Amino acid sequence: MAAVTGEVSWFCCGSAWGPCASTGRGACGTCTSGNFQHAWPNASAACLAITRPDVCGTPLSRRTCGFVHYTTNLCNGARVGTSIADCGPQTDLFCGERACCGSACGTNRIIDLTPAAYSAIASLSTGLRPCSVDTV
Amino acid sequence: MTTTMDRRRLLSTAVLGGAGIAGATALGSLAPEAALAAEPVKVSPGAPDPNFAEGRVTSITGSVVLLAGSDGALHRIQVTNGTSIWKFQPTTFDRLEKGDGMYVRGVRLPDGTLAADSLWANIVNLTAHIVSVGRNVLHLDHHGRRLIGHVVPGTTAAVYNGTPAISDVSLLRVGGHVQVIGVWHPDTNEISIATVYAAN
Numbered sequence: 014m015a016a017v018t019g020e021v022s023w024f025c026c027g028s029a030w031g032p033c034a035s036t037g038r039g040a041c042g043t044c045t046s047g048n049f050q051h052a053w054p055n056a057s058a059a060c061l062a063i064t065r066p067d068v069c070g071t072p073l074s075r076r077t078c079g080f081v082h083y084t085t086n087l088c089n090g091a092r093v094g095t096s097i098a099d100c101g102p103q104t105d106l107f108c109g110e111r112a113c114c115g116s117a118c119g120t121n122r123i124i125d126l127t128p129a130a131y132s133a134i135a136s137l138s139t140g141l142r143p144c145s146v147d148t149v
Numbered sequence: 150m151t152t153t154m155d156r157r158r159l160l161s162t163a164v165l166g167g168a169g170i171a172g173a174t175a176l177g178s179l180a181p182e183a184a185l186a187a188e189p190v191k192v193s194p195g196a197p198d199p200n201f202a203e204g205r206v207t208s209i210t211g212s213v214v215l216l217a218g219s220d221g222a223l224h225r226i227q228v229t230n231g232t233s234i235w236k237f238q239p240t241t242f243d244r245l246e247k248g249d250g251m252y253v254r255g256v257r258l259p260d261g262t263l264a265a266d267s268l269w270a271n272i273v274n275l276t277a278h279i280v281s282v283g284r285n286v287l288h289l290d291h292h293g294r295r296l297i298g299h300v301v302p303g304t305t306a307a308v309y310n311g312t313p314a315i316s317d318v319s320l321l322r323v324g325g326h327v328q329v330i331g332v333w334h335p336d337t338n339e340i341s342i343a344t345v346y347a348a349n
Contacts, residue, residue, distance in 0.1 A: 022328065023274055028219035030205050030250035031333040032273055032291055032340070045220075046252075048197050081194040096195035103276070106326045106348045111311035120311075129201040132254045133192075137269045138235045140330040140344055 019071060019123030020112045021084055021144035023131035024052060026099060039099030041078035045127070049093060051082060052101035052125040060100035069108040071121045084124055084134065087143040088114035091134035093126070101125050112143045119143030202226065202253045202263050205335075209245060213262075216251055225262045226253050236270035237332040237341055238304065245270055248335045271332040273340055278326050287321065287342070289329070297339040298329060306344045314344065321347055 025033035026044035038044045040056060054064035055073045066073050076082070078097050085092045102122040111120045124146050128137060135142050192198045202224040204216035216224040228234075228242055232255075236244050245268075252272060255265040277289040277296065287298040306314035307321065321327065328346040333339075 024276075025274070028221075029203070030219055031271070031335070032275055032294070032296060032338075034219075035292060035294060045197070046203055047201055047218075047220075049192050049194050079195065094194040098195075103326075106276075107310075107328075107346070108348075109310065110346070110348070128203065128252050129198040129254075132201065132252060132267065132269075133198070136233070136235070136267060137252060137272050137274070138330065138343070140274055140328065141346065 016145045016147035017071070017073065017123055018087075018143070018145045019119045019121045020107075020110065020141055021086070021119075021124050021126060021131070021135075021146075022102060022122060022141050023128055023137060024099070024101065024125045025128060026050075041098045043078070044098035047129045048098070048127055049095045049130045049133070050098035050127045051084070051095040051130060052099035053080070053082070053097045054100070054102060054104050054123065056097055056100045064101065064104050066104035066121060066123065068105050069121045071104065071123060073123060082124065082146050082148060084126065084130075085145045085147075086134040087117040087119060087145060088135065093130050093133045095126060095130045098127075099125075112141050114143060117143055119145075199257045200255060200263070202251075204251060206245065206247050206249045206251060208247060212242070214245065214251075216253070224253070226251075226255070226268070227258070227262050227264045228268065229264065232265040233267045234270070235268070235272065237301075237343055250333060250335065271335065273329070273331055273333050275329045275331075275340075276326065277329060279321060279323050281323055282321060287318075287327075287345075289327070295338060298331065298345075299339065299341045301341055305342045308344060308346045310347065318345065321345065 025046045054066045055061045080097045083094045102125045204218035208215045212228045214226040249270045252269045254267045255263045277291040281288040285300040289296040307318045326348040330344040331340040331342045
């Protein structure tokens with residue numbers, strides 16, 4: 014898979030406090046906020062039917078639970094490797110959305126990282142960053 | 150001195166108010182974006198990150214915060230003058246309180262203490278849809294649960310479909326989908342909204 018450029022955000026899963034307490038362990042049943050994991054919009058046919066990145070012009074390959082992606086924060090070049098633990102983000106709800114750091118931009122939400130993984134490449138308070146995602 | 154000074158030694162000596170903090174200043178900011186860009190991540194994909202902790206504050210003694218992890222683990226967090234602290238906005242150590250929920254990133258010291266580079270108190274990142282809009286308040290549905298989102302005039306920012314953030318939240322519409330970065334009010338269903346990202 015060639016690197017895909019888009020947007021990265023974060024989500025909580027597993028045991029948690031506050032509003033996150035109701036989120037559960039994700040579609041793969043393994044998701045934990047403290048692990049290097051992520052949600053992927055095409056983790057299954059049922060998942061893709063919900064997230065629909067294709068309708069935003071960003072078709073993504075089918076990758077199932079445990080598959081490893083590497084996400085690079087285009088704002089600072091920091092990179093993290095994570096495995097699929099959930100379905101998401103719901104790309105079609107934010108179709109065409111664009112995040113930039115100067116001239117480095119990403120369009121459409123393509124991956125959500127756990128707090129542990131996102132905080133390894135960006136501050137959690139940023140919420141959204143342009144990124145590239147690849148498999149090596 | 151080179152800039153490759155051992156980070157564990159730096160953070161273990163840079164105790165809040167301690168003499169070692171000059172070293173932190175000499176090395177530059179420990180703010181997350183700068184620190185993270187400088188240090189490669191060595192945790193295997195899928196694995197727990199030993200340099201990360203989450204949980205709720207059970208006590209604060211001096212510059213040490215004890216966290217009860219949601220999974221039952223206990224974490225001892227050492228805050229330093231170089232720790233970046235966020236609670237609705239960048240803030241100071243004295244704003245932390247018992248009962249706060251927390252995510253912490255830092256360096257695990259040999260005794261198991263996590264020396265904090267960055268600490269986020271009560272931060273939430275939620276996707277929801279807007280059920281109703283009131284004066285300085287959004288009523289949100291988050292996975293079937295109602296949340297009250299307080300708009301803080303002068304602080305809350307709105308981002309409409311990727312455009313630059315503005316303070317005007319009047320373009321938000323009932324039924325619209327949003328992503329909210331905010332702070333949870335502990336033990337309630339209320340949050341204060343730092344940034345709201347609105348979908349099409």
